[in-house]
Amino acid sequence: MNTDVTPAYRPLYQQIKEVLMGRIVSGEWAPGTFIPSESALSQEYGVSVGTLRKALDSLVNDHVVIRHQGKGTVVATHDADRSLFQFFHIVRHDGERCLPISRVLVREVREANATEAAALEIKEGEQVVHIRRVRELKGKPALLEDLVVSSALFPAMEYEPETLPNTLYQLYQQRFGLSVAKAEERLFAVAAGKAEQEHLGVMPGTPLLEIHRVARNLQGEALEFRVSRCETQQHCYLNEL
Amino acid sequence: MNTDVTPAYRPLYQQIKEVLMGRIVSGEWAPGTFIPSESALSQEYGVSVGTLRKALDSLVNDHVVIRHQGKGTVVATHDADRSLFQFFHIVRHDGERCLPISRVLVREVREANATEAAALEIKEGEQVVHIRRVRELKGKPALLEDLVVSSALFPAMEYEPETLPNTLYQLYQQRFGLSVAKAEERLFAVAAGKAEQEHLGVMPGTPLLEIHRVARNLQGEALEFRVSRCETQQHCYLNEL
DNA sequence: CAGTGGTCTAGACCACTTA
DNA sequence: AAGTGGTCTAGACCACTGT
Numbered sequence: 001m002n003t004d005v006t007p008a009y010r011p012l013y014q015q016i017k018e019v020l021m022g023r024i025v026s027g028e029w030a031p032g033t034f035i036p037s038e039s040a041l042s043q044e045y046g047v048s049v050g051t052l053r054k055a056l057d058s059l060v061n062d063h064v065v066i067r068h069q070g071k072g073t074v075v076a077t078h079d080a081d082r083s084l085f086q087f088f089h090i091v092r093h094d095g096e097r098c099l100p101i102s103r104v105l106v107r108e109v110r111e112a113n114a115t116e117a118a119a120l121e122i123k124e125g126e127q128v129v130h131i132r133r134v135r136e137l138k139g140k141p142a143l144l145e146d147l148v149v150s151s152a153l154f155p156a157m158e159y160e161p162e163t164l165p166n167t168l169y170q171l172y173q174q175r176f177g178l179s180v181a182k183a184e185e186r187l188f189a190v191a192a193g194k195a196e197q198e199h200l201g202v203m204p205g206t207p208l209l210e211i212h213r214v215a216r217n218l219q220g221e222a223l224e225f226r227v228s229r230c231e232t233q234q235h236c237y238l239n240e241l
Numbered sequence: 242m243n244t245d246v247t248p249a250y251r252p253l254y255q256q257i258k259e260v261l262m263g264r265i266v267s268g269e270w271a272p273g274t275f276i277p278s279e280s281a282l283s284q285e286y287g288v289s290v291g292t293l294r295k296a297l298d299s300l301v302n303d304h305v306v307i308r309h310q311g312k313g314t315v316v317a318t319h320d321a322d323r324s325l326f327q328f329f330h331i332v333r334h335d336g337e338r339c340l341p342i343s344r345v346l347v348r349e350v351r352e353a354n355a356t357e358a359a360a361l362e363i364k365e366g367e368q369v370v371h372i373r374r375v376r377e378l379k380g381k382p383a384l385l386e387d388l389v390v391s392s393a394l395f396p397a398m399e400y401e402p403e404t405l406p407n408t409l410y411q412l413y414q415q416r417f418g419l420s421v422a423k424a425e426e427r428l429f430a431v432a433a434g435k436a437e438q439e440h441l442g443v444m445p446g447t448p449l450l451e452i453h454r455v456a457r458n459l460q461g462e463a464l465e466f467r468v469s470r471c472e473t474q475q476h477c478y479l480n481e482l
Numbered sequence: 483c484a485g486t487g488g489t490c491t492a493g494a495c496c497a498c499t500t501a
Numbered sequence: 502a503a504g505t506g507g508t509c510t511a512g513a514c515c516a517c518t519g520t
Contacts, residue, residue, distance in 0.1 A: 021267040037506080069498050070500080072499095072504090087482055184481050185481075186478065190448050207449075236428055240423070250496090254508075291509065297487095310518080314486080483517105486519095
């Protein structure tokens with residue numbers, strides 16, 4: 001009996017989509033650059049413009065490329081807007097979104113513990129870069145954030161560049177050529193400890209929102225594991241369904 | 242000066258989409274029923290099949306209709322699957338999704354407080370139906386849930402039907418003709434009180450995840466305001482970005 | 483088999499950007 | 502004016518569902 005999951009039929013536009021993805025993933029078309037025009041690509045692959053458009057539509061839907069009428073199609077980058085709308089879901093109670101300012105507390109290389117190794121799909125004890133930051137919204141400390149990335153993928157990130165930018169995903173893309181395309185977040189409620197008391201100014205035991213995020217590239221490989229603890233008197237996590 | 246937000250140009254397929262939406266919202270095409278075929282509709286409106294398909298594609302994207310190759314296009318209903326995947330984000334730590342069993346604790350008519358009135362976009366003091374339930378996952382109490390709906394929109398719901406189904410959105414649609422199409426959820430961390438101690442079996446002060454959900458119909462009108470408190474030792478809230 | 487949605491084509495024309 | 506993406510058309514053929 002045939003237990004294949006892949007259908008016998010593979011629509012042409014899906015095949016085209018995968019080829020285009022490949023040219024982006026391989027770095028041939030770098031983030032921020034224009035890809036060839038629809039008509040050029042349709043000729044290159046010997047398909048109709050309509051079919052090629054359908055492949056591109058799908059890539060637009062996946063946030064892989066962005067189209068600009070009259071100009072062309074660019075490979076998506078991690079500008080501040082994207083970080084804000086795709087990945088940052090903390091808002092003030094009045095609903096206003098704004099990207100937080102970050103202050104780095106810890107930046108070191110150490111060995112991955114079991115949880116981190118599982119999240120990053122590496123072996124326990126492998127080297128990771130660990131960064132701890134406090135993130136402020138409108139001048140008020142709102143988040144205490146710990147994140148780890150594999151040292152193998154992000155070499156020397158523990159000391160270079162000297163100052164870390166606010167939106168790390170831009171750095172990952174520009175310096176290490178690794179683009180975060182998607183992520184899963186798991187939310188828990190936890191009690192504040194000493195670290196949160198010190199950096200967020202809350203009493204120990206105060207309930208905090210804890211967010212575990214695994215950020216992945218287009219192929220689904222884990223790039224970063226991040227744990228954020230958020231004070232929810234002033235802010236909350238917003239999700240639209 | 243013209244300060245209109247609506248663009249001067251209105252693509253045909255968007256106009257068609259709105260007309261189709263209207264026929265669904267008005268009840269002419271009820272949830273669960275098949276709408277006319279693509280070719281029939283394209284003839285009726287005097288547009289090409291391609292244009293009509295584009296309108297339908299958009300409705301599929303908005304979860305308003307569902308297409309079945311070889312059969313036809315049906316107006317979306319609230320089956321258990323939809324409740325599970327679009328609206329229910331609580332999962333076990335191992336990642337398994339399952340719909341919880343509900344036990345009703347309170348079912349009454351009372352006046353809306355300020356928070357509820359604001360969420361439902363009604364006046365404070367207007368009559369609402371209030372329901373409190375405990376929801377169990379795999380036999381373990383996981384959620385304590387309070388929800389309110391306007392008595393005006395949901396007449397007699399405080400005593401009819403005698404037993405409330407597990408997935409309320411199906412009831413809203415079938416009995417009251419009101420379809421939940423989208424929602425916003427805001428998440429907070431709070432400390433457990435006596436009610437949570439009694440019904441969830443947690444110590445007072447235990448951090449809990451609190452979820453505020455406003456459920457809306459296709460036109461964006463608020464239908465239900467729901468507050469759930471969730472124990473996060475066994476479960477968490479999962480969001481894919 | 484007829485009817486449905488799904489794919490693919492070829493071409494016309496429109497709106498937007500840049501030079 | 503030339504080039505890009507966006508809309509719209511008309512028609513062919515494929516895949517899936519029911520009878």
